[in-house]
Structures are given as C-alpha cells and as structure tokens.
Amino acid sequence: MGEFELIRHYFAAASCARAGDGVALGIGDDCALLALAPGEQMAVSTDTLVAGVHFPQGADPLLLGQRALAVAASDLAAMGASPLGFTLALTLPSFSAQWLQGFATGLDAMAERCGLRLVGGDTTRGPLSLTLTVFGHLPHGLALTRSGARPGDLLCVGGRLGDAAGALPLVLGQRHAEPAVAGPLLAHYWSPLPQFALGQALRGRASAALDISDGLLADCGHIARASKVALRVERERLPVSNALQSLLGLEQAWSAALSGGDDYVLAFTLPPEEETTLRAQGAVFFVIGQASVGEGVTLVDRHGQDITPTIRGYQHFAETP
C-alpha cells in the first residue's frame, strides 16, 4: 500500500467520515451516494485554497483544516442550506504523519461543529493545495440567492466585520499585538463560524443573501448587480469588534470592515416588516443600510454625506501589490 493510499485510509477513519442522515454511502467506492428528502434540493459549492496564496506556506495544519472547511461551508450557510457533507481533494508535496494528524483533527473539529460529513475525496502528490466541495440541502424554492433585493429592503450583516483583515498582518508575522487583542482576531481568521442557523432563519424572509468573502463593499456590489438595486451603507452602523478598534483605531477598523475579506459572516437584504419577526426568533444581526432604486454601492457618513471610497475588494495576500 503506497503512502497516499494510507492517507485515504487515514481520512476514512476520521469521525466525520462515518455514515449518517443523507449519506447512503460514504468513502471507499467509486462515488458517494447522497439522499434528499422529498421536496428538497441540493446546494453545492467548491472552494480551493492554495499555499502561499490563501494561507502561508507554513500554516499550522490544525488551523488550516478548520479554516478550509469553514470557508467552504460558509457558502452553504449563505444559501440558507442545512449541512450535509463534503469531499476533500488534498494535494501534498510529501507525506508527513504529523501534518496529517493536525490537519485531520482541525477538519474533524469543524466538521463536527458544522454537522458536515466527509463523503469522499482524492489525495495526490504536488504543491500544497486543498479543494473542498460542500453539500447542503434545503426545501425547494427557499434558497437565498443574490438577486431578490428590492428597493426599501434593509441591508444587514450577521456579525462583526473586519476582524479577519485585522488579523492578516498578525498571521503573516508582520505585526504583533498583545494576547487580548490578537486572540479574538486570530480566532476569527483561523476558525470562522459558518452562520448556518442565521441562514436557515432567513429562508422565506431575506430577499437576498451571500457570505462576505471579498469584502463588504465588493460583496454588496454582487447583490446590487444581481438584484438591480442600489445599496447604501452607513459607516457609523458598521459593527466592529473592540479588538479590531484597539489594534487599528476606529477609522482603520471601518476601512477593514468595508474592504477586508474573509469575514464569512452573512450579508443580506430584508423587507422591513420581517425585522421584528426575525429578532423575535433570536436571530442576531445588524442593520447597516438600505436598498433603493438605482445601482451600485454608496457609503455615507452619519450626516448622509457620500464618502464612497475608491477601495477595491480584498485581493488574496500573495496578489496584493
């Protein structure tokens, strides 16, 4: 048995690889078999992370395993889907039991947290990269797309913004901060939590949704374009963490919140009459602006003054000029 076949057996033994609801056949045959309840659809998304582009070459494998699955699973949450399973395509330059142990532990922890099962994959030799394809299920016709926002809808986000962008210089070792500041930021970067509960609560209520991966302004641009509306973001309403403010100051924290990527919290539009119902269900979210007739994304200050910056969305760190 070759090393790479050993790796396959290794993942097959992980606790997230056990069979369960919706997984009729898991790892070990030519295909996995997935089942849906009557009236359901399957949501599918694929994400690739490349060493040196999406994470540092020497990244801790446990943190990488956690983050890779969270990043991919966040797309399911953004669609309003319930978690089902995932496949892992892992390309490794060499065999390291220690690396694999760490990676599988992190992957398993996030899989457990998200309720996702490992159903198949491929392991090959080559430059370090990962491709995860995630599967979710949801009732027919209730998926949250980007295209349903209407003038008058509230623009909302499901959590604080900018922490991952604030963490990046710490991840890259370009900057240091005291543990009380660095801790929460690094936790958010390495272990974002896909907002499955919020996404499911938004089914049939939100008019459009996505997860923030490119940066708030860039991602709001996706909703505005797909929905053919204008979106106005009010800067003073942006939720930013105390840790981020301590690290960067308020002005720069806003900047990270607007243009930093990798937050993986949901952004969505909500007809105003849905706000009370949603909060009564226990959903936690922040209203940061509104949709109107028109196009594009505008940033305003507390006086309503247009202060739209010419900041582009986040570029993966190796691509940053």
Add this chain to the structure above:
Amino acid sequence: MGEFELIRHYFAAASCARAGDGVALGIGDDCALLALAPGEQMAVSTDTLVAGVHFPQGADPLLLGQRALAVAASDLAAMGASPLGFTLALTLPSFSAQWLQGFATGLDAMAERCGLRLVGGDTTRGPLSLTLTVFGHLPHGLALTRSGARPGDLLCVGGRLGDAAGALPLVLGQRHAEPAVAGPLLAHYWSPLPQFALGQALRGRASAALDISDGLLADCGHIARASKVALRVERERLPVSNALQSLLGLEQAWSAALSGGDDYVLAFTLPPEEETTLRAQGAVFFVIGQASVGEGVTLVDRHGQDITPTIRGYQHFAETP
C-alpha cells in the same frame, strides 16, 4: 474586474454551463442548486489532476480539458449513475487567453459528449492543477458498488485494456510510432469515453463494478477485497487492441492490459444467467474470468496454470521509480 474574475465569466459563458434538467441554479451564486427526481440518489466523486504528476506540464490544454472531465465522469459511469453536472476548481500559474480557450473547448466537448453541465467552481492562482467534482443521479438502491460479487459470477470488462499505458511513452515523447498505431492509443489516452450506457445497463444486473484506473489486477483486487471473493483472470481472454499489439507485441500488450492504469473502462462481475439478457440489450463486453470462494486475484494461462505476476498497479508517472 481582475483576471481571475474574468476567467469565471469565461467559463460561465461556456455552452456546458447553461441550465437544464436537474440544475435549478447554475454558476454565479454562492451555491449551485441540484434537484433529484423522487426515489433517486445523487452520486458524487472528486478527482484531482496535478501538472507533472497526472499529465505533462506542457500538455495541450484542449486534450487536458477533455481528459480531466472524462477521468472524473468515469466514476459516475462505474456506479451506474446518469450524468448530471460537475464543478471545476482550476488553479493556474498565470492568465493565458489561448490556454483557457483550448481548455474550455476540450472541457465543453467532453461535457457535451457525457451530458454533464458545469454548475460551479473556483479559479485561483497557483501551480497548475484541476479538481473536478462530478454529480450523477440514479434510482435508490441500484448503485453498482464494489462489494456485491459472489462466487460463480463472471468477471467482465467493458472494452479493450492497456491502450492508455501503451500511449504513455508516446505522450511523454519517450517513444514514437507510426500514425496508424499512435493515433488510436493517443486518442484513448487523451479522450477516454466514460461508459455511461454500459453502467446504466448493468443496474440491477451486475453484482459489482468499478472503472479501471489503477490497472486491471489492482482494481480487481479492490472488488475481491470489498466482496470477499477470489477473482481469476484468464490472460488469453484479455481484450487488447491491434494498435497496442503492433506497438508492444502480444506479451507486453497483456502486461499493459493487466497493470497499466488510466483505461477507464468498466470492470464488473455478472451472475452467469444475466449474460444473455445483457448482450441482447446491445451491451458490448468481454468475459475475462470468474469469481470463486476465497480471496485475492489470480492470473492463469490458457491451461489454467497460475502465472500471477508480482506486478504492482500503475503509479502516476512522476512517481514511477
């Protein structure tokens, strides 16, 4: 819009990316949405191809696009699934319109041939590699697994063996052959045809099946282990092409048929009483041996003499010692 966003738009415009049966929502949102008919299951498989490991660095992008999808889709055929769709995760070192044009053309041609739709993906910068995740559908309980072979079943293959292994030195430029010989071998290597029709005909008839990717003996070993039977392969019954015999001679052609990888034809076990029915349906296949009580894979000559070689399965070419 960055180069890599352009690439996404480029694939979104490919003809295989149009919506259709089973694809409720294709490229462009956080997830694709796939639907199943009542009583159906979804078959899922993931394959990664890395430049320098699974194909030469300078491979023709059109041929690569064809082959990458065919290799992945073959796992669906082996399960007896009908084709539905696929996601493409493409990692590229740099942007080349010419390369992308060729690759998309090859991918599109194979997608058309297989009846698969591009439903999503990811495009990133990094060392050239591809991960395809393919989706098929089939009636609940009719999937062809590796574990159902019974003593007395016939061992069969769905086509000629060894052509891809024979083609490899031609692909790598280590050997040359006249067009009448090189042509069919290279065609089989670069454009294997997933045996969807055969796989679907085997539903409810074959007791076990897989597609030959590691080499006949190695893959028969997978069936023998999963089914807890012994499998006997009769060397003189191995179907080998005239082109392969011309290139290698009969002895070496058998060797390529037994141990060469990348054939992507189906190997399956069939209760003897099913053979006539299956042939009457127009299925073309070759009986090459039989299952019996025991374990392991044995190769015999025409006198029934055990001539089992100590040949291992195919290793990807960069891993070959």
